[in-house]
Amino acid sequence: xxxEKKSDSENPLKVNRRHFFSQLSVGIGxxxxxxxxxxDLFKGKGEGLLGQELGIPHFAPKAKRxxxxxxxxxxxxxxxxxxxxxxKKRMGEDLPESIRxxxxxxxxTSGQSKFPLMPPAVKFNQHGQSGAWVSEFFPHIAKISxxxxxxxxxxxxxxxxxxxxxxxxxxxxxxxxxSMGSWMSYGLGxxxxxxxxxxxxxxRGKGNSQGLYSKLWSSGFLDSKHxxxxxxxxxxxxxxLNDPDGLSRSDKRHLLxxxxxxxxxxxxxxxxxxxxxxxxxxxMAYRMQMSVPDVMDIKKEPESxxxxxxxxxxxxxxxxxxxxxxxxxxENGVRFIQLYHQGWDQHGNLTNEMRGQAKDVDQASAALILxxxxxxxxxxxxxxxxxxxxxxxxxxxxxNPDNFGRDHHPRAFSxxxxxxxxxxxxxxxxxxxxxxxxxxxPVHINDFHATLMHAMGINHEELTYxxxxxxxxxxxxxxxxxxxxxx
Amino acid sequence: MMKKTNIKxxxxxxxxGLTVFLVFCLIFESxxxxxxxxxxxxxxxxxxxxxxxxxxxxxxxxxxxxxKIPKLxxxxxxxxxxxxxxxGFMLAVDASEKGDLLIWHQRLGSAVAFLAVLWYVLVTxxxxxxxxxxxxxxxxxxxxxxxxxYGGMVTHGEDFLALPTLGxxxxxxxxxxxxxxxxxxxxxxxxxxxxxxxxKKKGELLLTNFKEIKKGGENGEIIDETDYKNSTILKLVxxxxxxxxxxxxxxxxxxxxxxxxxxxxxxxLGANDTLQLSHLNSDETLVGLVRKxxxxxxxxxxSKLPEIxxxxxxxxxxxxxxxxxxxxxxxxxxxxxxxxxxYNDSIFIELDPIAKNIVQLDLSALPLxxxxxxxxxxxxxxxxxxxxxxxxxxxxxxKLKGLTxxxxxxxxxxxxxxxxxxxxxxxKNLKKMYVAQTNITINALDAFKKEHQNISVDAGINPSxxxxxxxxxxxxxxxxxxx
Numbered sequence: 010x011x012x013e014k015k016s017d018s019e020n021p022l023k024v025n026r027r028h029f030f031s032q033l034s035v036g037i038g039x040x041x042x043x044x045x046x047x048x049d050l051f052k053g054k055g056e057g058l059l060g061q062e063l064g065i066p067h068f069a070p071k072a073k074r075x076x077x078x079x080x081x082x083x084x085x086x087x088x089x090x091x092x093x094x095x096x097k098k099r100m101g102e103d104l105p106e107s108i109r110x111x112x113x114x115x116x117x118t119s120g121q122s123k124f125p126l127m128p129p130a131v132k133f134n135q136h137g138q139s140g141a142w143v144s145e146f147f148p149h150i151a152k153i154s155x156x157x158x159x160x161x162x163x164x165x166x167x168x169x170x171x172x173x174x175x176x177x178x179x180x181x182x183x184x185x186x187x188s189m190g191s192w193m194s195y196g197l198g199x200x201x202x203x204x205x206x207x208x209x210x211x212x213r214g215k216g217n218s219q220g221l222y223s224k225l226w227s228s229g230f231l232d233s234k235h236x237x238x239x240x241x242x243x244x245x246x247x248x249x250l251n252d253p254d255g256l257s258r259s260d261k262r263h264l265l266x267x268x269x270x271x272x273x274x275x276x277x278x279x280x281x282x283x284x285x286x287x288x289x290x291x292x293m294a295y296r297m298q299m300s301v302p303d304v305m306d307i308k309k310e311p312e313s314x315x316x317x318x319x320x321x322x323x324x325x326x327x328x329x330x331x332x333x334x335x336x337x338x339x340e341n342g343v344r345f346i347q348l349y350h351q352g353w354d355q356h357g358n359l360t361n362e363m364r365g366q367a368k369d370v371d372q373a374s375a376a377l378i379l380x381x382x383x384x385x386x387x388x389x390x391x392x393x394x395x396x397x398x399x400x401x402x403x404x405x406x407x408x409n410p411d412n413f414g415r416d417h418h419p420r421a422f423s424x425x426x427x428x429x430x431x432x433x434x435x436x437x438x439x440x441x442x443x444x445x446x447x448x449x450x451p452v453h454i455n456d457f458h459a460t461l462m463h464a465m466g467i468n469h470e471e472l473t474y475x476x477x478x479x480x481x482x483x484x485x486x487x488x489x490x491x492x493x494x495x496x
Numbered sequence: 497m498m499k500k501t502n503i504k505x506x507x508x509x510x511x512x513g514l515t516v517f518l519v520f521c522l523i524f525e526s527x528x529x530x531x532x533x534x535x536x537x538x539x540x541x542x543x544x545x546x547x548x549x550x551x552x553x554x555x556x557x558x559x560x561x562x563x564k565i566p567k568l569x570x571x572x573x574x575x576x577x578x579x580x581x582x583x584g585f586m587l588a589v590d591a592s593e594k595g596d597l598l599i600w601h602q603r604l605g606s607a608v609a610f611l612a613v614l615w616y617v618l619v620t621x622x623x624x625x626x627x628x629x630x631x632x633x634x635x636x637x638x639x640x641x642x643x644x645x646y647g648g649m650v651t652h653g654e655d656f657l658a659l660p661t662l663g664x665x666x667x668x669x670x671x672x673x674x675x676x677x678x679x680x681x682x683x684x685x686x687x688x689x690x691x692x693x694x695x696k697k698k699g700e701l702l703l704t705n706f707k708e709i710k711k712g713g714e715n716g717e718i719i720d721e722t723d724y725k726n727s728t729i730l731k732l733v734x735x736x737x738x739x740x741x742x743x744x745x746x747x748x749x750x751x752x753x754x755x756x757x758x759x760x761x762x763x764x765l766g767a768n769d770t771l772q773l774s775h776l777n778s779d780e781t782l783v784g785l786v787r788k789x790x791x792x793x794x795x796x797x798x799s800k801l802p803e804i805x806x807x808x809x810x811x812x813x814x815x816x817x818x819x820x821x822x823x824x825x826x827x828x829x830x831x832x833x834x835x836x837x838x839y840n841d842s843i844f845i846e847l848d849p850i851a852k853n854i855v856q857l858d859l860s861a862l863p864l865x866x867x868x869x870x871x872x873x874x875x876x877x878x879x880x881x882x883x884x885x886x887x888x889x890x891x892x893x894x895k896l897k898g899l900t901x902x903x904x905x906x907x908x909x910x911x912x913x914x915x916x917x918x919x920x921x922x923x924k925n926l927k928k929m930y931v932a933q934t935n936i937t938i939n940a941l942d943a944f945k946k947e948h949q950n951i952s953v954d955a956g957i958n959p960s961x962x963x964x965x966x967x968x969x970x971x972x973x974x975x976x977x978x979x
Contacts, residue, residue: 067823
């Protein structure tokens, strides 16, 4: 856009140096003027770029809370929901190399020269209007198959328990990241300010089990108030919550008021926000002294509910008791209720161990769905049932159908979900005829996380936390919402 | 060709500077935030935009007719076009979300400014060839027309400039619609009449009004009242898309499955123009289809909820009352009240100012009193109500009759009886009700379910399933034995 006065030259395009600079200055001046309209232009991308206000869903959520029934140790998909008659037909044959296709093995089967296919240890039947296949280990879940969505195409990257369960819980195989429940608590805040927003309940079956450790429900680099609170069975669900003998509730109140006023003085002096959060936590603990015993007390449950979950639910520390507890916590506004049932690691004696494990969880899991449904809570409560990976379609060790085990298998496994924005009565994804590889609609753990967050009204790409110089999220740099299973 | 006027050099700099500024603004649009004073300058856009339109049109007119354009006119026109584009840009930065109209208006408006600058530059540099300038003038004229047109639509609405006969479409379906006039004809209007109207009468068929529809086209009647499946219109609609005779033709907007179902049911029911929704039995599929069409208007109402301030919410939130926005920046609220040790109904007095914003209200397990009930009645936009595990009674529910937007009611474990069913019936948008463990009798409930199949009624766990859970059969797990 150069121009000049006619007298300067014959050729209008000929520009001398002086004119060039004077015009350049106008151009640069305009740019400078424009740049004033961009705040933080020279600040670099700093803090405060978190595009999202915390404590509010990003869009209207379908689910307000999640109950995660984690089956620790990894139940076999081939004895639960993924029916593979081919394994029976080709029983004892070696797994074709074209199917195994270089899949790495654990130390427990890597020495094997043969991988004989092992048929399911239990019969399967189709159930409900959806015609879902459920093994006879799970007669109660079979009854509610029209309420749930089976995902048969889960896959993960880890092949051993610790990295696999850590991946499921935190979105990373290495420990240190916040747990899924902590992310939800961080993004959505408490629903009930008198209870923690993330609660953990554990139980243990008789099967071969793997450890559980508090890092699975740790808040990682997030504020520690988002950490999962382990509720123990027995007299003191939360350790150190009760007052010592002789301290009355009014004394306690008095004590807290005094401590808090001292803390406030200190806060004014130092301006440290951690002090405020500590005051808030003392207050919450004080209210939890009232609310926790109330929530944990199942004596008020009517006989019909006890029978629904099974008599076991009266025995503290059982899976059934925890399932009933989970419903009570959900009713009282806990956002994320994480159950773990240990004992699903069947490297041997699979038939007997799985039968026992299934007996522990089958009725109570199904009862939870029915109970939530009759209370209208299945509308906004999402229930998930599943382990950290699948199991091999070949047996571990020598071929012996009377007593066999299955090794870890990350490439394909089944879970189910119900309620809270998930389509009921469908089966999503498919494995090949050997139950070894996913052939249709694979769902990676990152996708699973993204979908859960979506149901809770969170855009998984926007809920971030900046730590050690970069922003983290539960799905890190991956994850696609599985829209097909959402209502 | 130009009149030589002595124009000061700073004018050239001004035009150059403004052009650079506009280019800069357009490139960095997403990161620009305007100080309020500058944003205010944007408000001048509607005023100054008239200058470039008039001046440029005059300049184009002169250019095309006489070839003599005063340089001064071109200068003023160009500067005004630039100022208009920049002010318009400032006005648009404030718009929360840009619609297609606005985006096009902005592009075309900027194009006008740039074309004007180009014209000015060509003239100034004496590079103007007559033919080049003529083309430029014509293009500029057309651009001005469309920029102005989109601008007009942004201000006055998309339909403002539509021809009167095409602009009378109303999408609002009344509570008890005429099936033909309110449901069927709009479908035809949407998908069929672009080819079957008075101006373009494909197959001699008019689908613009009831009489013509009955009359049919060149191949005779399109509706067969005696055997609806035999109706030509349905046959053509059901043909595979690849078929030459499929309607609407491939490439045109197709009828959705529910639209086809509506047509089918309407014809099956006699294809007349007097049929109303209330004439139909509740088990007629058409009822559900129509109800589905009526729904979207309800959801959109969220945007009409009164504004609510963050500060207000913060003050109302307490340890036992949880109030959250439904989503970011939404004025729809979700309110949960937990049982405080010192609960009493008076907490609802404080919530009074936000009653209209509450879309979901959870009062389960509270010792509800009269005050609470009259508060619920004030929440006119309520879609979701939980009063389960309370002493909620028929009289209480009766008081909530006005909550027409209710979709979900959880009233299990309360004291309501058969009387309440009459009230439930009145909630036109009701989709789900939970009434297990109440005094409602099985017979009354069965009759209710039969009559209202669009409402899903949950009265507890299916007894046959419950028996399976409660009665323990020993060793239900069959383990496969090797044969």
